[in-house]
Amino acid sequence: MTAKGGPKTKEGKEISAQNSLKHGLTAKGFINELENANHNSLVQKLNDEYAPKGTIESILIEDLAMIRVQLARFKDVEAALFLNSQGQAEFASSLVDSLQLSDERTRQDLINAINTEKSFIDAKHQRVAKWLSTLDESNINEAELSEEIKTLIKNELRTDCIERDIRPLELIEHLEKMNTDPNAPLCIIRLMGVTPNAIKLEKAERDTQLKQINELQMRDYVTAKKVESSQNITKQKLLDRALAQKRALVDAALPAPGEIDRLYRYRTTLEKQFSNKLSQLIQLQEMRERKERQKGGGS
Structure with missing residues (x-):
């Protein structure tokens, strides 16, 4: 039985990493240059829309862009499943x-x-x-x-x-x-x-x-x-x-059949993370704007 928390040895971690990268859906980094380009484009658009100030807001922008890149990978799975259903x-x-x-x-x-x-x-x-x-x-x-x-x-x-x-x-x-x-x-x-x-x-x-x-x-x-x-x-x-x-x-394009349910749960987790981080960003900006208004009103 695998110890709680995943593999502990160097060899075990390497095997686990290979399992994740087999289909790329759970890879933490970019799996190709297109993803890197899409991430940079999203960061730029989010920066233009939310105009982050400070380290925390910038980190949240980076996280939001990375989550969207990871979610986009599931289109390959859905496309492959659709092709399979066509016969x-x-x-x-x-x-x-x-x-x-x-x-x-x-x-x-x-x-x-x-x-x-x-x-x-x-x-x-x-x-x-x-x-x-x-x-x-x-x-x-x-x-x-x-x-x-x-x-x-x-x-x-x-x-x-x-x-x-x-x-x-x-x-x-x-x-x-x-x-x-x-x-x-x-x-x-x-x-x-x-x-x-x-x-x-x-x-x-x-x-x-x-x-x-x-x-x-x-x-x-x-x-x-x-x-x-x-x-x-x-x-x-x-x-x-x-x-x-x-x-x-x-x-x-397709993970093993036994992994599909787990991967869709992972997608749900990513969607929740995106929603939470977006809420954090909006709350931070609202707090900052209130402080700036208060500071401006008090001067």
Whole structure:
């Protein structure tokens, strides 16, 4: 349990200071040059309005300006909360727009990935990457594919067809379109499982195509898979950049959910402090003016 009054050790105080500065809302000093400029401007305006005399009145003017600067920080929190309430789609779109992508399909894939917390480098990608690596080591650019390599390609093609619910030749055509034409339509997903007979017929057609597929089609499939894998790696790098920006924006504008109530209580405290200090300034000036009138009347 933390001792009353906060951390006592130097290390503890340093950690506490870092906690406050993470979002900047409770920082005692200025957190950027703009705040410093706003503070100086407020001091000048308050000086013009209240014309303070003496050290105490000048200190109160400085305090009032600093409190207003601290209160202004909460606009960032409220703006971030408002953006969050508008939905993650708009936020994701703005993040991806900052990457300045020319390919609309890649842009949309990244937006979907941010909203669904999807990763392009998943277990399936790792499996395919390992499979492609094995093919590269086997030097499939030779004049003819060995039976072992053909089996390796067919096995992956079969797995791919089952996962996507599509026939081999349709899958190869779909991959080639997706890799060359940004406006290529999405593959048509078959409605499997309508009847037991439909499942048998679909499986039989898939197996027939796998048996009849020729070497050129196998090579087309491998080439298309390499392009798809490379695109996923590129998308993952772009996604990592976008998510890093997202984390930076959220950390800068939004404190942790558990801190929000405490910070709004802190804002209320600042507002009360502002009101109290303003009352003190007005009372001091009224007292000073009365004394000056009394002194003037008595002379």
